[in-house]
Amino acid sequence: MHAAEIKKLFPLLDQHVNGKPLVYLDSAATSQKPYTVIEKLDDYYRRYNSNVHRGVHTLGTIATDEYEGAREKVRAFLGAASTEEIIFTRGTTTALNLVARCYGTANLTEGDEIVITPMEHHSNIIPWQQVAKATGATLKYLTLLEDGTIDMNEAQTTITSNTKIVSVMQVSNVLGTINPIKELTQLAHKHGAVMVVDGAQGAPHMKVNVQELDCDFYAFSGHKLGGPTGIGVLYGKKQLLQNMEPYEFGGEMIDFVGLYESTWKELPWKFEGGTPIIAGAIGLGAAIDFIGDLGLDTIKAHEQELVSYSFERLSEIDGLTIFGPKERAGVVTFQLDDIHPHDIATVLDAEGIAVRAGHHCAQLLMKWLKVSATARASYYVYNTKEDIDALKDGLVQTKEYFGDGF
Secondary structure (H helix, E strand, C coil): CCHHHHHCCCHHHCCEECCEECEECECCCCCCCCHHHHHHHHHHHHHHCCCCCCCCCHHHHHHHHHHHHHHHHHHHHHCCCCHHHEEEECCHHHHHHHHHHHHHHHHCCCCCEEEECCCCCHHHCHHHHHHHHHHCCEEEECCECCCCCECHHHHHHHCCCCEEEEEEECECCCCCCECCHHHHHHHHHHCCCEEEEECCCCCCCCCCCHHHHCCCEEEEEHHHHCCCCCCEEEEECHHHHHCCCCCCCCHHHEEEECCCCEEECCCCHHHCCCCCCHHHHHHHHHHHHHHHHHCHHHHHHHHHHHHHHHHHHHCCCCCEEEECCCCCCCEEEEEECCECHHHHHHHHHHCCEECEEECCCCHHHHHHHCCCCEEEEECCCCCCHHHHHHHHHHHHHHHHHHHHHC
């Protein structure tokens, strides 16, 4: 995989920021978009912009075919059994909230338990807090080991016959931890619980087969794998989705409307109220094509190489601490001496290097790490070892700058 050549396929990366060549190391927040995705969106708006499903004219037919064709691409991408199990949403957050609202609130009662981890993104914490408040269920947390991985021995006792939902991120957006989803799913099912997976940091970086994982729900966002913003996916097992009531009403999800009662369309459309995210879905389909051509195994291997190189180069800097396990996805989160992460990010930005600084929507994990914030570099298909060299040089410059200031 020649990342330097792949980088040329992403137009935004060919620019200077603050007079320096852009080094983009913030793909865990959002990835950049290849020409093919941008051109697909442009083609939709220029050539066949129309609403879907409702019209019989030619533009509507083309738009519908492209939209539903994107759903089939997502089905194949996730290894789902049917397109009935693929619901388009605004993103991972919306998808997780849909599960919490439509499944959790409807099926949990006082005495039931929801199990998550302290490493979760806020989008996989707050919805379950709200379900617990609404139903009287108890929210419990799996224990993390010192390296930021889940203590699977303790999980055997945390997940019990009272557990009705286990919801865990596939990959930590802070630590890069790759969680044992298949094993957790088996444990959840052993006790009769459903397994919900936040795949926002998983699907863009590794092969996912929801049937092999046997998870009950899986959510991801398009913008983290080269697709547009504002589009995401919820996979759900057909039997579960069929028994769930929608929470958005009107437009596309309607079957029959009476004076006092109405009925919904069949899956997956009953969960897609209003005009759907047509351009977003079509763009997501193009992104899946692009990623498929590169190969997810190749992408994963490339990111592993970058992570190993990061440990090698960044470990040369005195006072730099990297958080999380050695075996991880393409995320490196760190602190440098007592320099605030926002100051680190500001100095790096002056050198054209984009990293993320803050709590990364993971305040519980920051508390577990005993820090208020961290800096994070995250990688994707277009990053190179030269990017990491630039990061290392920028961090040395940051250290020298603040060292002189003291």
